[in-house]
Amino acid sequence: MDHGENDKSLDARLRDIEDRLEIYDLIASHPPSADTGADYYTRAVYTEDGVFDRGEGLVGAVGNEAIGAITLSPEHQQAIDGGMAHFTGLPRIEIEGDAAYVTSYIQILHPDALGDDRELPNHGSSPGFRIHRVVANRWTLARTPEGWRIKSRKLRQLDGSKPVREILEQALASYRPAD
Amino acid sequence: MDHGENDKSLDARLRDIEDRLEIYDLIASHPPSADTGADYYTRAVYTEDGVFDRGEGLVGAVGNEAIGAITLSPEHQQAIDGGMAHFTGLPRIEIEGDAAYVTSYIQILHPDALGDDRELPNHGSSPGFRIHRVVANRWTLARTPEGWRIKSRKLRQLDGSKPVREILEQALASYRPAD
Amino acid sequence: MDHGENDKSLDARLRDIEDRLEIYDLIASHPPSADTGADYYTRAVYTEDGVFDRGEGLVGAVGNEAIGAITLSPEHQQAIDGGMAHFTGLPRIEIEGDAAYVTSYIQILHPDALGDDRELPNHGSSPGFRIHRVVANRWTLARTPEGWRIKSRKLRQLDGSKPVREILEQALASYRPAD
Numbered sequence: 430m431d432h433g434e435n436d437k438s439l440d441a442r443l444r445d446i447e448d449r450l451e452i453y454d455l456i457a458s459h460p461p462s463a464d465t466g467a468d469y470y471t472r473a474v475y476t477e478d479g480v481f482d483r484g485e486g487l488v489g490a491v492g493n494e495a496i497g498a499i500t501l502s503p504e505h506q507q508a509i510d511g512g513m514a515h516f517t518g519l520p521r522i523e524i525e526g527d528a529a530y531v532t533s534y535i536q537i538l539h540p541d542a543l544g545d546d547r548e549l550p551n552h553g554s555s556p557g558f559r560i561h562r563v564v565a566n567r568w569t570l571a572r573t574p575e576g577w578r579i580k581s582r583k584l585r586q587l588d589g590s591k592p593v594r595e596i597l598e599q600a601l602a603s604y605r606p607a608d
Numbered sequence: 609m610d611h612g613e614n615d616k617s618l619d620a621r622l623r624d625i626e627d628r629l630e631i632y633d634l635i636a637s638h639p640p641s642a643d644t645g646a647d648y649y650t651r652a653v654y655t656e657d658g659v660f661d662r663g664e665g666l667v668g669a670v671g672n673e674a675i676g677a678i679t680l681s682p683e684h685q686q687a688i689d690g691g692m693a694h695f696t697g698l699p700r701i702e703i704e705g706d707a708a709y710v711t712s713y714i715q716i717l718h719p720d721a722l723g724d725d726r727e728l729p730n731h732g733s734s735p736g737f738r739i740h741r742v743v744a745n746r747w748t749l750a751r752t753p754e755g756w757r758i759k760s761r762k763l764r765q766l767d768g769s770k771p772v773r774e775i776l777e778q779a780l781a782s783y784r785p786a787d
Numbered sequence: 788m789d790h791g792e793n794d795k796s797l798d799a800r801l802r803d804i805e806d807r808l809e810i811y812d813l814i815a816s817h818p819p820s821a822d823t824g825a826d827y828y829t830r831a832v833y834t835e836d837g838v839f840d841r842g843e844g845l846v847g848a849v850g851n852e853a854i855g856a857i858t859l860s861p862e863h864q865q866a867i868d869g870g871m872a873h874f875t876g877l878p879r880i881e882i883e884g885d886a887a888y889v890t891s892y893i894q895i896l897h898p899d900a901l902g903d904d905r906e907l908p909n910h911g912s913s914p915g916f917r918i919h920r921v922v923a924n925r926w927t928l929a930r931t932p933e934g935w936r937i938k939s940r941k942l943r944q945l946d947g948s949k950p951v952r953e954i955l956e957q958a959l960a961s962y963r964p965a966d
Contacts, residue, residue: 442801443621449808450628457700458783460713461744461776464766470783487911504909509773513907514742514766516713517697518875521815534818534874536896537910538715538742540767549692549740551683552716553666555765558739560916561907563872563896565819586913587822587872588898594867597819604816604828622800629807636879637962640890640923640955643945649962688952693921693945695892696876717894717921719946728871728919730862731895732845734944737918 445524452522452529452570452577460515460535466506468497476571480581484592512540514558521600529577531568532600535584537561563587565596624703631701631708631749631756639694639714645685647676655750659760663771691719693737700779708756710747711779714763716740742766744775803882810880810887810928810935818873818893824864826855834929838939842950870898872916879958887935889926890958893942895919921945923954 437445455474462470475481475493482489490496499505520533537560544556564584570577585593616624634653641649654660654672661668669675678684699712716739723735743763749756764772795803813832820828833839833851840847848854857863878891895918902914922942928935943951 439618439797439801442805443618443625446625446801446804446808447621450625453698454700457698457711458780460697461700461711461779462783464744465773465776465780467777467780467783469785470780473783473785488909499909502909507908508910510768511907512765512767513910514713514744516715516742518818519698519811519815519877521812521819532815532819534872536874536916537907538739538766539907547738547740549690549716549718550686551667551678551681552687552692552740555740558715558742558766559905560739560896560918561905561910561913563874563916565822565872586870587896587916588870589868594823597823598825600819601816601823601825601828604820604825604831606827606831618797622797622804625804626800629804632877633879636877636890637959639876639892640879640958641962643923644952644955644959646956646959646962648964649959652962652964689947691944691946693892693923695894695921698877717918717945726917726919728869728895728897729865730846730857730860731866731871731919734919737894737921737945739918 448524448529448572448577449522452524452531453520455570455577455579456517456520456531456533456568460517463500463515464509464513466500466509468500471497471500475579476573479579480583482581482583484585508539511542514538523600523603527572529570529572530599531566531570532597533566533568534563534587535566536563565593567596567599627703627708627751627756628701631703631710632699634749634756634758635696635699635710635712635747639696642679642694643688643692645679645688647679650676650679654758655752658758659762661760661762663764687718690721693717702779702782706751708749708751709778710745710749711776712745712747713742713766714745715742744772746775746778806882806887806930806935807880810882810889811878813928813935813937814875814878814889814891814926818875821858821873822867822871824858824867826858829855829858833937834931837937838941840939840941842943866897869900872896881958881961885930887928887930888957889924889928890955891924891926892921892945893924894921923951925954925957 481496516536518534523530538558541557541559546554566584569581571580660675695715697713702709717737720736720738725733745763748760750759839854874894876892881888896916899915899917904912924942927939929938
């Protein structure tokens with residue numbers, strides 16, 4: 430939040446807030462879409478030239494149609510059938526005019542097919558869940574007449590390497606002292 | 609967020625925002641209540657005819673008094689004694705007049721009694737935590753003179769089955785193209 | 788949210804909301820800082836006399852300079868090199884004038900060096916992540932001319948003990964019936 434905001438009109442301050450809450454909902458809708466294969470969400474929220482970049486070794490795509498198609502692939506559907514869960518933490522949001530930048534952590538979980546059933550009192554018996562991946566995401570959004578849309582989503586796994594650190598450091602730019 | 613909102617009065621726009629932030633706090637208060645057995649929270653936030661539905665095999669209840677009583681059961685207290693943690697991600701919120709619908713993912717974790725102690729530099733030694741369950745939740749809220757109250761909470765485990773997919777798909781209704 | 792708020796001016800209601808959203812961003816910036824060793828974030832957001840209390844057995848510190856220095860320690864850097872991830876859920880926020888109180892759960896994860904590679908369709912192969920700790924945090928914030936700053940952060944691991952329950956119960960004070 431910009432501390433000069435009290436110079437803005439009430440309407441402008443309200444629009445800033447509405448923008449942020451709309452973006453929270455956009456980000457919160459991603460896990461339900463990924464875990465049900467809702468390509469209609471993906472087609473609706475990416476721009477026509479939107480980029481989905483998961484790094485080396487994992488399928489990405491360019492364009493809302495192609496990105497949406499990934500969730501319909503037999504491989505993705507198989508993961509859903511197995512109980513895959515995307516779990517998102519509290520995202521960091523920065524809005525600059527008609528662009529917005531979101532940094533989020535996401536866990537990808539699934540029922541542990543190799544786990545032994547264990548009991549938690551009042552919470553039944555379960556083989557437990559396994560965390561397959563933990564990724565840092567950088568979402569670049571654009572304001573459009575239809576609302577905020579995703580121009581790019583870049584993610585990298587937490588592994589101590591430079592690419593994932595760069596994603597995380599971008600979220601902290603406002604705290605970095607000027608040279 | 610409704611994109612016709614700029615036709616609303618400033619006061620109405622503010623009330624929409626205040627509603628959402630109140631609902632975030634209601635949802636964020638659930639894990640501390642579940643992990644301490646705070647029946648007073650549960651009694652306060654459910655309606656008198658509120659429904660808590662955890663599916664087959666797990667105890668549910670109807671009515672804020674009965675739902676609150678679950679957290680005081682010997683079984684639930686035993687889980688708390690063992691270090692149970694409810695962990696909630698960013699929820700998806702939709703408000704329609706005096707009703708609101710929240711979709712959230714929750715992990716239920718506990719210290720892993722079978723884990724071997726392992727060291728993480730600067731973060732001590734620990735046997736680690738195990739994820740017992742990952743559930744999708746559909747909360748139906750009602751506006752009351754005392755604030756937003758829970759009319760029903762339905763949850764199902766992530767297992768690829770139809771019931772959990774239905775919960776998640778309800779969160780995406782606004783993105784679904786008209787037929 | 789205080790239900791008397793409609794007696795406040797539009798400007799005062801907006802400031803309340805802006806405060807909360809600023810605090811969300813402060814809390815959401817912590818994981819990227821911890822997982823990259825961004826001491827500049829920590830120095831900027833703690834007060835000069837700020838307190839970081841992790842309980843017995845883990846290094847804490849007093850003062851923004853000393854707290855920031857922890858993230859630069861060889862031990863913390865080693866954890867980052869190994870892919871440590873801080874993961875924060877939805878926090879509970881209470882604002883009282885120029886003070887604010889935040890309750891949050893945080894998971895500390897790392898790639899499981901002892902895990903066997905497993906495949907999740909469309910999500911590659913991975914040895915998985917292990918949850919080292921799950922902690923409850925109580926953040927006490929102060930309003931300053933430069934924005935909200937951290938006066939203290941106290942955390943305790945979820946283990947069923949009294950100290951962590953006290954942290955969680957503080958988040959529920961507004962729900963507790965008067966005696």
